[in-house]
Amino acid sequence: MQALVVGAGLVGLAIARAAACRGHDVIVAEATGGIGNGVSSRNSEVVHAGIYYPTGSLRARHSTRGRRMLYEFCASHGVAHRKCGKLIVATDEAELAKVETLLAQGRHNGVEGLEMIGGNVARSLEAELSCIGALSSQESGIVDSHGYMLALWGEVEGRGGSIAFETPVERISYSAAHWQVQFGGRDAGAAAFDAVVNSAGLGAQALARRIEGYPAGMVPPLVLAKGNYFGFAGHPVFSRLIYPTPVAGGLGVHVTLDLAGRMRFGPDVEWIDHESYTVDPRRADKFYERIRAYWPTIPDGSLVPDYCGIRPKLTGPGEKPADFVIAAEPTHGLPRLVNLFGIESPGLTASLSLAEEVVDYLET
Ligand SMILES: Cc1cc2nc3c(=O)[nH]c(=O)nc-3n(C[C@H](O)[C@H](O)[C@H](O)COP(=O)(O)OP(=O)(O)OC[C@H]3O[C@@H](n4cnc5c(N)ncnc54)[C@H](O)[C@@H]3O)c2cc1C
8 A cells, every 4th residue: 555644753653653554655644854853852751651542542551552562572672761750649638639640540441560558558658748649550651752753764764655745735635446635835746645544643633624525514613722841940859750649631730750760740731722832931830739739848939931842633622632533434434544643742752552443444
């Protein structure tokens, strides 16, 4: 097959790599001048164990399987990562009950390495932590997401595929048993493909609306939920990922670490109606308040605005969180076309597994 993947984020690159590994000719069209310029460079870089998501959902299935595949890929391709482990902490009895529910959920999802620990054990692991108990997840970790994308790109090219940068896909239609694709940008023009994957992240809905004959009712709404991060200006005090009990719309303001050991906090949840990438320093007040629940001695003035990312959600505040949507021929009736919608967290963790399923759809 001659396959076109739209979007050189980590999901698009993982799909392109999976298709190239199965012997297909792959071209990736990317609107910007480089890889990972969208959601993929604005996340927590956490490899999730797969605890939170409803059993049987795509997010649960692909995060547990994808996590195992990601660790193997990183080990075999020299991508920096660390299985540092994570604690989901409870600061009162109500939270403890919630965290115990998460343990059950994680076990239903087939997640390995989970156990409840008491407050004293948690403090023996992380001296600055204040909690009455925690769920310890040994399989959680961190990864250099840019290194991961470079490794994917290398493998796509190594197998004869390529990325066309500054090449936005403008219009797609199906005729003569092929997908006819109109490109803009640097090399504006048209080309025909056997298969097309729309992996355009925040642009996926806009692109789907430009696919001739694609049912309008099958394009879900795009709901933007910004996640802001604050860096910690001081010596890191935690060596594991520390998460509070989850909040509506996100996993709560947590401690993330990068591979250099630096500590940052976030992301929070800020519902927005257009893309914007500034972090309002006034949000720090809420961060201190939330962080003090599990780290009471965080010094005043230690948080500095860092970056933010935007989650491409499909449901809004108060609504049930949506699953990933992989819209393929069985749902929309068009051959060898896959639209991906709502690929928010844990998209990084899930990417290699998700990619296999997408290529399976193209091949059937
Ligand atoms: C705040 C935040 C924190 C997160 N933390 C984690 C985490 O810790 N762990 C985890 O597993 N996941 C996490 N995620 C999720 C993860 O980052 C995403 O699921 C993943 O990056 C999505 O990748 P993508 O390739 O689908 O999208 P993107 O990276 O956005 O790529 C889409 C690409 O398509 C291009 N594009 C758009 N329209 C067109 C067009 N018409 N033609 C050509 N190109 C086009 C864009 O330029 C972009 O480069 C987080 C997400 C957010 C927002």
